[in-house]
Amino acid sequence: MQGLRITIxxxxxxxxxxxxxxxxxxxCRLSKNPIxxxxxxxxxxxxxGTSLIVQLFWxxxxxxxxxxxxxxxxYLAGILAIGLNYGAYMSEVVRGSILSVAKGQTEAxxxxxxxxxxxxxxxxxxxxxRMMLPEFGNYLIQMLKATSLVSLIGMxxxxxxxxxxxxxxLSQAPTVYFLVLVFYFIMALPLIWLTRKMxxxxxxxxxx
Amino acid sequence: xxxxxxxxxxxxxxxxxILEGLGITLGLTVATYLFALIFGFVxxxxxAVRIKPLRWLFxxxxxxxxxxxxxxQLFFIFxxxxxxxxxxxxxxxxxxxxxxxGVHFSTYIGEVYRSGIEAVDKGQWEAARALNFSTGHKWxxxxxxxxxxxxxxxxxxxLIIMFKExxxxxxxxxAGILNLANSYGAANFRYLEPLTIVAxxxxxxxxxxxxxxNKLERKMNRRFDKKEPTxxxxxxxxxxxxxxx
Numbered sequence: 001m002q003g004l005r006i007t008i009x010x011x012x013x014x015x016x017x018x019x020x021x022x023x024x025x026x027x028c029r030l031s032k033n034p035i036x037x038x039x040x041x042x043x044x045x046x047x048x049g050t051s052l053i054v055q056l057f058w059x060x061x062x063x064x065x066x067x068x069x070x071x072x073x074x075y076l077a078g079i080l081a082i083g084l085n086y087g088a089y090m091s092e093v094v095r096g097s098i099l100s101v102a103k104g105q106t107e108a109x110x111x112x113x114x115x116x117x118x119x120x121x122x123x124x125x126x127x128x129x130r131m132m133l134p135e136f137g138n139y140l141i142q143m144l145k146a147t148s149l150v151s152l153i154g155m156x157x158x159x160x161x162x163x164x165x166x167x168x169x170l171s172q173a174p175t176v177y178f179l180v181l182v183f184y185f186i187m188a189l190p191l192i193w194l195t196r197k198m199x200x201x202x203x204x205x206x207x208x
Numbered sequence: 209x210x211x212x213x214x215x216x217x218x219x220x221x222x223x224x225x226i227l228e229g230l231g232i233t234l235g236l237t238v239a240t241y242l243f244a245l246i247f248g249f250v251x252x253x254x255x256a257v258r259i260k261p262l263r264w265l266f267x268x269x270x271x272x273x274x275x276x277x278x279x280x281q282l283f284f285i286f287x288x289x290x291x292x293x294x295x296x297x298x299x300x301x302x303x304x305x306x307x308x309x310g311v312h313f314s315t316y317i318g319e320v321y322r323s324g325i326e327a328v329d330k331g332q333w334e335a336a337r338a339l340n341f342s343t344g345h346k347w348x349x350x351x352x353x354x355x356x357x358x359x360x361x362x363x364x365x366x367l368i369i370m371f372k373e374x375x376x377x378x379x380x381x382x383a384g385i386l387n388l389a390n391s392y393g394a395a396n397f398r399y400l401e402p403l404t405i406v407a408x409x410x411x412x413x414x415x416x417x418x419x420x421x422n423k424l425e426r427k428m429n430r431r432f433d434k435k436e437p438t439x440x441x442x443x444x445x446x447x448x449x450x451x452x453x
Contacts, residue, residue: 053386166288
């Protein structure tokens with residue numbers, strides 16, 4: 001199945017973009033500048049409030065018409081849609097974790113005469129990251145599932161090849177789709193394992 | 209007013225057409241949700257079976273359904289199920305969507321129920337036994353009434369999540385809003401306006417309900433936090449898990 005490569009490429013692209021957006025948006029939402037803050041809220045709410053499949057179609061079909069921007073390839077549309085969508089979800093995780101770091105930590109850092117930036121980098125952030133880990137793991141699996149949507153805009157991923165195979169031989173449909181499901185599951189297994197690891201890592205050494 | 213290639217006539221022409229699909233989209237959401245709520249109980253029961261290898265098997269099946277894409281499952285139900293020997297039969301797109309998406313989400317909902325049941329304080333089980341309650345009574349009078357209410361906000365969240373996954377059904381031909389928008393786009397070579405309408409409809413419907421659920425959650429937390437510190441802790445742990453999808 002050659003589709004495996006595309007699926008994995010899209011997955012990796014979306015993971016990178018998703019995490020990047022998550023941190024950028026997560027921090028921007030905590031910004032004191034109202035313009036940055038409200039723009040971020042707008043981005044997060046729009047992407048969280050509509051479905052991924054609609055966003056994907058919109059980016060692929062509507063964006064080129066509206067602004068004359070051609071995204072060049074379905075690759076970019078797929079990665080953008082999945083990355084931006086899950087970035088919005090995960091930015092809430094980032095924000096929540098940062099806010100849930102005990103207030104005393106901020107105060108202690110201020111007392112030690114750290115700058116705002118130092119405070120975040122040295123004190124708050126390292127503690128917040130460990131809280132984000134389990135959720136980030138969950139979203140990895142979510143993103144893997146989401147990559148199956150790119151076959152709808154014509155990308156040749158696993159599902160796309162599965163559809164073609166079915167088209168060639170209709171009676172083979174159960175085998176073909178079952179195989180596709182198994183492929184996804186096999187790809188998900190390391191992610192599930194990773195999620196468990198991350199959960200364990202985030203629990204280690206924390207008094208609860 | 210120059211707004212690029214945006215055309216208001218197209219917008220107003222497409223809007224009522226797409227709105228017609230809203231009933232189907234909402235109906236499908238409700239039907240799938242009910243299916244998932246009921247089927248979730250089945251998963252909860254199956255994953256608590258006493259025989260160990262069987263329990264393992266069921267948990268793996270749940271994991272399998274949960275970590276594979278709902279879109280592929282939908283295709284499997286719709287295209288492949290009729291071809292399966294002996295048990296296979298063809299279903300309409302609408303029914304296929306209910307079963308495909310319903311089964312997918314029921315695995316999540318089953319976990320929610322399980323977390324609710326596990327969050328019930330141990331003393332309650334002991335008290336039920338001490339008072340010589342029968343199994344049926346124990347569940348109906350003590351465990352279930354305490355297990356389900358704290359999970360209501362989580363269940364509400366899943367309703368919104370599911371609502372956003374429902375347009376997947378358009379791929380197998382259920383005439384929901386996305387499907388109508390696409391066919392309008394194909395007929396008139398205008399995708400921009402119809403797809404934007406769909407996005408707006410989703411936003412308008414899901415954003416207020418998300419706020420509502422949030423409020424409900426806060427209210428519930430206030431109510432249950434004080435009573436059972438142990439129970440609510442493991443619940444909030446599950447909540448993190450529940451926030452997936």
